[in-house]
Amino acid sequence: MLGDYEKFKKDVFALTKIDLNAYKEKQMRRRIDTLIGKNKITSYTDYVALIKKDKEKFEQFVNFLTINVSEFYRNPDQWKILDTEVFPALIKKFGKNIKIWSAACSTGDEPYSLVMALSKHLPLSNIKVIATDIDKQVLDTARMGLYNEKSIASVPEDLKKKYFTKVGASYQISDEIKKRVEFKEHNLLKDPYPSGCHLIVCRNVVIYFTEEAKDKIYENFYQSLAQGGVLFIGSTEQIMNYKELGFIRNKSFFFEKA
Known part of the structure; x- marks a missing residue:
């Protein structure tokens, strides 16, 4: 377990103005936990500290949160x-x-x-x-x-x-x-x-x-x-x-x- 997800959601909102409460929790939490694991981080607190100080990791996080599957003339x-x-x-x-x-x-x-x-x-x-x-x-x-x-x-x-x-x-x-x-x-x-x-x-x-x-x-x-x-x-x-x-x-x- 990576820690307190409720606090993490508040920290993310303060940083990005993205409200994770608006997303389906199970699905979103699983995606976030995967990303945190890829960055070799073991807690939400440490991950927030990382994206606060590292601009590239911050952009990576926002990019990962947003679902980008796109093509011209889809359907x-x-x-x-x-x-x-x-x-x-x-x-x-x-x-x-x-x-x-x-x-x-x-x-x-x-x-x-x-x-x-x-x-x-x-x-x-x-x-x-x-x-x-x-x-x-x-x-x-x-x-x-x-x-x-x-x-x-x-x-x-x-x-x-x-x-x-x-x-x-x-x-x-x-x-x-x-x-x-x-x-x-x-x-x-x-x-x-x-x-x-x-x-x-x-x-x-x-x-x-x-x-x-x-x-x-x-x-x-x-x-x-x-x-x-x-x-x-x-x-x-x-x-x-x-x-x-x-x-x-x-x-x-x-x-x-x-």
């Missing part, structure tokens, strides 16, 4: 609905300057996918995506825009040819796509949410939170959307109480603010 069938139904409806409703927020954007695959998908409907100069994540390290990776072959496997061939350049075994996304995304640090559990969004995309992230934290996040997304705006969630997620929150379910993973 292509859902992106097809976005392309053929959701984008045209939003443009008809809100015009050409659509405010899009990619929440918990990880390594940038999702916001860059959004820009490419929307470029079939609007000129790039009209497109702006706000992309946020709690993890500085993944945001740096996102800004770099360099991906492996597996990450971009689902990108439509025409867009792959147009917007990616092969660099060794990797693929670099073009600057014209990069320019359309603004990356910012953001904690879904404590920071203010953007307002007046026409589309919020937050996929396969909320599954890691407790039911209370999920409800709070979905309530905040609802407030964050403009009337008639759409929330796009992941294929591993469900919003059981979407009616109580005020959403209309358009398709399996698309919810409109009524």
Whole structure:
């Protein structure tokens, strides 16, 4: 045993503003204990002391806490609905300057996918995506825009040819796509949410939170959307109480603010 986990959670919150109470405890504690073991540390107290004084270990810890499994056009069938139904409806409703927020954007695959998908409907100069994540390290990776072959496997061939350049075994996304995304640090559990969004995309992230934290996040997304705006969630997620929150379910993973 590594000691008092309750105290550890408080210490982590004081250091990082990440509230471990919002995560499913068994799963999260197991992951943290594994990381602490890898660092040859035998107690939570010693580990807190380590991440306080060692910047690299601190970044490693935050990076380890955040779940970064990402790829371009993840679940292509859902992106097809976005392309053929959701984008045209939003443009008809809100015009050409659509405010899009990619929440918990990880390594940038999702916001860059959004820009490419929307470029079939609007000129790039009209497109702006706000992309946020709690993890500085993944945001740096996102800004770099360099991906492996597996990450971009689902990108439509025409867009792959147009917007990616092969660099060794990797693929670099073009600057014209990069320019359309603004990356910012953001904690879904404590920071203010953007307002007046026409589309919020937050996929396969909320599954890691407790039911209370999920409800709070979905309530905040609802407030964050403009009337008639759409929330796009992941294929591993469900919003059981979407009616109580005020959403209309358009398709399996698309919810409109009524």
